Amino acid sequence: MTKKVAINWDQLGFDYIKTDYRYLSFWKDGQWDDGVMTEDNVLHLGEAAPCLHYGQQCFEGLKAYRTKAGEIQLFRVDQNAKRFQDSCQRLLMPVIPEETFIKACLDVVKANEAYIPPYGTGGSLYIRPMMIGVGNCVAVKPASEYIFTVFCMPVGAYFKGGLTPVNFMVSDYDRAACNGTGQQKVGGNYAASMLAHEIAVQKGYADCIYLDPTTHTKIEEVGAANFFGITRDNRFVTPNSPSILPSITKYSLLYLAEHVLGMAVSEEDVFIDELDQFAEAGACGTAAVITPIGGIFHHNRLHVFYSETAVGPVTKKLYDTLTAIQLGDLAGPEGWITKL
Numbered sequence: 001m002t003k004k005v006a007i008n009w010d011q012l013g014f015d016y017i018k019t020d021y022r023y024l025s026f027w028k029d030g031q032w033d034d035g036v037m038t039e040d041n042v043l044h045l046g047e048a049a050p051c052l053h054y055g056q057q058c059f060e061g062l063k064a065y066r067t068k069a070g071e072i073q074l075f076r077v078d079q080n081a082k083r084f085q086d087s088c089q090r091l092l093m094p095v096i097p098e099e100t101f102i103k104a105c106l107d108v109v110k111a112n113e114a115y116i117p118p119y120g121t122g123g124s125l126y127i128r129p130m131m132i133g134v135g136n137c138v139a140v141k142p143a144s145e146y147i148f149t150v151f152c153m154p155v156g157a158y159f160k161g162g163l164t165p166v167n168f169m170v171s172d173y174d175r176a177a178c179n180g181t182g183q184q185k186v187g188g189n190y191a192a193s194m195l196a197h198e199i200a201v202q203k204g205y206a207d208c209i210y211l212d213p214t215t216h217t218k219i220e221e222v223g224a225a226n227f228f229g230i231t232r233d234n235r236f237v238t239p240n241s242p243s244i245l246p247s248i249t250k251y252s253l254l255y256l257a258e259h260v261l262g263m264a265v266s267e268e269d270v271f272i273d274e275l276d277q278f279a280e281a282g283a284c285g286t287a288a289v290i291t292p293i294g295g296i297f298h299h300n301r302l303h304v305f306y307s308e309t310a311v312g313p314v315t316k317k318l319y320d321t322l323t324a325i326q327l328g329d330l331a332g333p334e335g336w337i338t339k340l
């Protein structure tokens with residue numbers, strides 16, 4: 001019988017909660033060990049570990065869901081495995097085989113099954129795989145040893161009372177360089193974004209919009225999420241750029257917009273001065289799935305899309321379709337769901 005945990009599922013946010021087990025594996029002398037499940041949530045590393053000084057680390061974020069029938073399923077874990085490999089390669093870290101990554105995620109979910117929020121609460125189990133460069137080394141060069149670990153925690157519904165639009169402001173800061181690491185999920189990108197985020201919040205916005213680092217004319221990211229817009233002639237448009245994170249949610253929405261909603265779709269330049277073309281806009285990512293964008297503040301003016309208070313019909317349909325697949329209420333395309 002599954003153990004019971006004392007969690008108020010309706011009160012869950014995105015705060016750290018220690019669950020019972022995590023996966024832990026070490027790389028040394030050119031190979032990974034067998035990996036173990038451990039109850040110890042403290043990592044032990046040397047003071048000169050390169051991850052601490054030079055940011056040699058990367059991570060992923062994905063979710064496991066409880067279906068109506070009580071089953072447990074992961075959404076597109078293979079895509080996170082591939083993106084993780086890409087991040088590792090970019091930072092000269094050893095690659096984790098896709099099967100090892102997927103098995104570690106599945107094992108961690110299974111071992112912490114009691115923490116998966118029940119169907120209907122809007123909650124899910126957030127899974128955080130990560131790799132860090134360890135082994136004492138003060139010179140700027142790749143670490144000699146690595147830790148790969150996967151932990152998880154229950155998280156609540158992002159929108160408790162339905163999809164609510166929020167406003168964003170365009171930042172003067174860049175989160176990533178043109179040929180830098182914007183395409184990879186590495187900690188340095190996030191450290192670089194905290195000040196811009198803080199300024200946006202202080203000014204009363206949910207987060208900031210980053211423009212392309214070269215010309216500052218095109219939308220790149222919406223905080224830690226990708227941008228999409230629904231044009232007035234019903235096309236699903238999302239930015240095409242070498243410095244944004246390839247969002248798995250974004251690619252899922254591109255597919256659903258085309259194959260389920262029958263829309264034309266495109267990855268193309270989205271100029272900040274051409275927002276009028278969009279009837280609706282949103283930010284997408286694992287955390288919220290979709291955050292409707294009420295308006296974007298730029299050059300002393302708030303450009304409002306559909307509404308500052310209500311979600312647009314196409315955004316709503318996309319959200320409903322994707323969440324139905326994630327929760328097992330609707331069959332997804334081949335390979336999107338991995339059942340435990």
Ligand SMILES: Cc1ncc(COP(=O)(O)O)c(C=O)c1O
Binds near residue numbers: 223249
């Ligand atoms: C910078 C950034 N962009 C976009 C996303 C959305 O990506 P995904 O849909 O794979 O979660 C995330 C979140 O992971 C992110 O951190």
